[in-house]
Amino acid sequence: MIEQVQPETTMVAPTQSNVRGLDMGTSRIVMATSRDNRFHFESQLNAFVSLPYSKVTEQMLNREQIMHKVDSNAILAYGNRVEQFANMLSGDTRRPMQTGLLNPNEPKSLEMIEVALRKMCGAAKPGEKICFSVPSASDSNESNLIYHERTITQILEKLGYAVTSLNEGLAVVYAELEDANFTGIGVSFGGGMCNMCFAYLGMPVLSFATDRAGDYIDHSAASVNSQTPMTVRIRKEHGFALNGLSTNTIDQALSVYYKDVIQSAVDKLESALRESQKVPTMDRAVPLVIAGGTSQAGSFDTEFRKALAAKNLPIEISEVRVASDPLHTTAKGTLMAAMLDA
Amino acid sequence: MDLISDPKFTGLIERHSARINDPVERLKFVRACGEVLSDCYPGFAVDGGSHYEVLRQLASASPDIRAELSVCDRVGIQAASVLQRAPNSGSRMRFRPNMALAFSVGLLMTLGVATSPSSDIRLPIVAENASIEPAANLPFDRSHASIEIWTVEQEADSELFSNGLRVSSAHQVSNVKRSYQAFQADAPDYPADKHWCSTPAGIVYHTTVSEVSPPLEKENNDLIRTRGRGLLNFVAKGRLYNFVIDRFGQVYRIVAADEVSYHAGYSAWADDDTAYLNLNDSFIGVAFETRPEALSPDAPTESRVTPAQVNSARLLTEVLRAEYGIPEQSCVTHEMVSVNPDNMKIGYHTDFAGRFPFSDLGLPNNYELRLSSIAQWGFTYDNDFVEAIGGQIWAGIRRAQTSLYAQADERQLTLAQFRDQRQAAYRKTSGDMRIARRSRAGEKLHD
Numbered sequence: 001m002i003e004q005v006q007p008e009t010t011m012v013a014p015t016q017s018n019v020r021g022l023d024m025g026t027s028r029i030v031m032a033t034s035r036d037n038r039f040h041f042e043s044q045l046n047a048f049v050s051l052p053y054s055k056v057t058e059q060m061l062n063r064e065q066i067m068h069k070v071d072s073n074a075i076l077a078y079g080n081r082v083e084q085f086a087n088m089l090s091g092d093t094r095r096p097m098q099t100g101l102l103n104p105n106e107p108k109s110l111e112m113i114e115v116a117l118r119k120m121c122g123a124a125k126p127g128e129k130i131c132f133s134v135p136s137a138s139d140s141n142e143s144n145l146i147y148h149e150r151t152i153t154q155i156l157e158k159l160g161y162a163v164t165s166l167n168e169g170l171a172v173v174y175a176e177l178e179d180a181n182f183t184g185i186g187v188s189f190g191g192g193m194c195n196m197c198f199a200y201l202g203m204p205v206l207s208f209a210t211d212r213a214g215d216y217i218d219h220s221a222a223s224v225n226s227q228t229p230m231t232v233r234i235r236k237e238h239g240f241a242l243n244g245l246s247t248n249t250i251d252q253a254l255s256v257y258y259k260d261v262i263q264s265a266v267d268k269l270e271s272a273l274r275e276s277q278k279v280p281t282m283d284r285a286v287p288l289v290i291a292g293g294t295s296q297a298g299s300f301d302t303e304f305r306k307a308l309a310a311k312n313l314p315i316e317i318s319e320v321r322v323a324s325d326p327l328h329t330t331a332k333g334t335l336m337a338a339m340l341d342a
Numbered sequence: 343m344d345l346i347s348d349p350k351f352t353g354l355i356e357r358h359s360a361r362i363n364d365p366v367e368r369l370k371f372v373r374a375c376g377e378v379l380s381d382c383y384p385g386f387a388v389d390g391g392s393h394y395e396v397l398r399q400l401a402s403a404s405p406d407i408r409a410e411l412s413v414c415d416r417v418g419i420q421a422a423s424v425l426q427r428a429p430n431s432g433s434r435m436r437f438r439p440n441m442a443l444a445f446s447v448g449l450l451m452t453l454g455v456a457t458s459p460s461s462d463i464r465l466p467i468v469a470e471n472a473s474i475e476p477a478a479n480l481p482f483d484r485s486h487a488s489i490e491i492w493t494v495e496q497e498a499d500s501e502l503f504s505n506g507l508r509v510s511s512a513h514q515v516s517n518v519k520r521s522y523q524a525f526q527a528d529a530p531d532y533p534a535d536k537h538w539c540s541t542p543a544g545i546v547y548h549t550t551v552s553e554v555s556p557p558l559e560k561e562n563n564d565l566i567r568t569r570g571r572g573l574l575n576f577v578a579k580g581r582l583y584n585f586v587i588d589r590f591g592q593v594y595r596i597v598a599a600d601e602v603s604y605h606a607g608y609s610a611w612a613d614d615d616t617a618y619l620n621l622n623d624s625f626i627g628v629a630f631e632t633r634p635e636a637l638s639p640d641a642p643t644e645s646r647v648t649p650a651q652v653n654s655a656r657l658l659t660e661v662l663r664a665e666y667g668i669p670e671q672s673c674v675t676h677e678m679v680s681v682n683p684d685n686m687k688i689g690y691h692t693d694f695a696g697r698f699p700f701s702d703l704g705l706p707n708n709y710e711l712r713l714s715s716i717a718q719w720g721f722t723y724d725n726d727f728v729e730a731i732g733g734q735i736w737a738g739i740r741r742a743q744t745s746l747y748a749q750a751d752e753r754q755l756t757l758a759q760f761r762d763q764r765q766a767a768y769r770k771t772s773g774d775m776r777i778a779r780r781s782r783a784g785e786k787l788h789d
Contacts, residue, residue, distance in 0.1 A: 174369060178365045178368060178369070179737055179740040179741065179744075180740065181355065181356055181359050181368075181372045181744075182368075182369055182372050182373075200376060201355065201372040201373060201375060201376030201379070202369050202372050202373040202376055203373060203376045203377065283756075283757070284747060284757065301733055302729075305725065318743075319728060319735060321728075321733055321734045321735070322733060322734070324734070336365065336366055336369060339366045340366065340369060340370055340373070
């Protein structure tokens, strides 16, 4: 049984009942639907933990409606509550995805993603469409990206959906740049990657990515503090601010690595725009929108603006702002993409 | 300039996309137009037949664009289409028609004289000088408040209205009567007819940012009341607002609604029909007594104004709208109208930082309305303003920028050129207004 996550309703949306959007994030999978002129989102932690098998455990998981799969003498539990189990077992969660793609080092990655998608999306109704997000190609991931996209497509097609995919940075543009006629730069700071897309009138002109994002921050800050990444992530997600003065060594390490992530992204943005032949000569400045869970740290946007101001980009940026709903932006964008063809 | 960012085309697309409210339909529209442009890019020069070919394809993509094409464009499309079929026209990719020939053929076709097969576009006549200013995006109620409200009882220092509003006049002072000039919204330079108005045209909502007011808690009751009285005396002395709503929701009339209060200084606003400058004379100032942290962009709405204040503001707005026929879109906040003419930037004051609870007052979200200070007078904004309002500009600012671009396109000016023109017009107009007001005040002194 799928664990019932309270759907969050935000924003006014056109109502189409036969489409879904899917943010296939390294940290979380978010599904977006549209009902009663509102967007609805359901989110699951993209992680699992292996529990020793027992009937009692299995019954408990069923009762609590926690996604799971029996695997020989273990139960693989997946979703929002697995961190509690990991804490009890003094371990860490296992991740089906890494740097935006299926984790090649995790033997159960494919199975767990399939479990998650079956439970979250369910079997498609006749004619139902789904669009899922994919990261941009980077220097190191092109072949893995093809495998990842093809595999997710196959899983969803097996469920009966008509499947399309959308670049994650472009999803941010779709979700947030309606007033700018979908012209501008979308930046998604996720768990595994930072995806960026420069779009013009809704068409992707340039998309690129760095692999420094939330997980990089967690692991790096953890390693210099002899902590687990999960401990660091919990600290990060509860009140941490980049410009805060703190004597806490974890906070200090987080500040360092957050700024490193921001600088990497801005450097990549500058080099990609300069080196590309495809960037048109613009007669006006374009907006830049930041989304994703990693961007939610306090003063993240201020630090980003500072880093950007030090650059001399070939196009002018009119404003830098954080998305209205950073955790659900990508899912909303993929839903809009699915609606385009519906 | 690349074809793909030629303002001739992008302006056309922007004007029409601004009329599409559904975000998915808007995305479909701009993508269809973008695909037309990208089909022609790279490699096309912006000239001759390629120019008209792009227009033809855009017109095919959108009936609205088709309807708006000028006579010259339609003639050009017809001519380019005919000449493309000529045996020696060369590659479609490098078509450069003889313009005189193209115009003649096209004109003849338009008049139905030529017999060559016409293009697949039948275009209605559009006046060359038709205004292309985009209409307001939202279906606002242009009618005035339609409910009837009357005074139930009038006492020495208070008034009760039929909608439940009670207004205290215990601190009321007198001031000069309103007398101002307004402009046509689509021709906002100094009016020729010098007609003077005296009826309030709108409402501007303010925060007082009372530095010394303590938290709204029972044990602070006496102190809040004392400080509140101090605020009212200060406001009355300076004639700073027409109405003050204290933290308990009590409404005080400080200056009568048909008299001037000095609440808006350098400011600008326009609805669909009429534009106003320096709103002290034309708009009623309504101030919410708030605490200092209300200025923080992160302060939630409930810490900016109290529920009691919101309720009172709703009742007061109903009364004022009913009495003076004030339209919904002229009920605005200080940050929406405030300008700094020294640096030509908006947001000299940022009272509610884009978070005024319009819907709680029974008003539409007027942050969606295009800012006339940008669209008509060429004001700009900077990062300090964006940070002051919490890092996110509201939709009306974006719409105003889009409108400014579109107007520049229509006049075949760069954005900078057109903005300079509008800023110069603002300086001249506001200067002329000051002279006219002083002159009129002088006339009145001599009456």
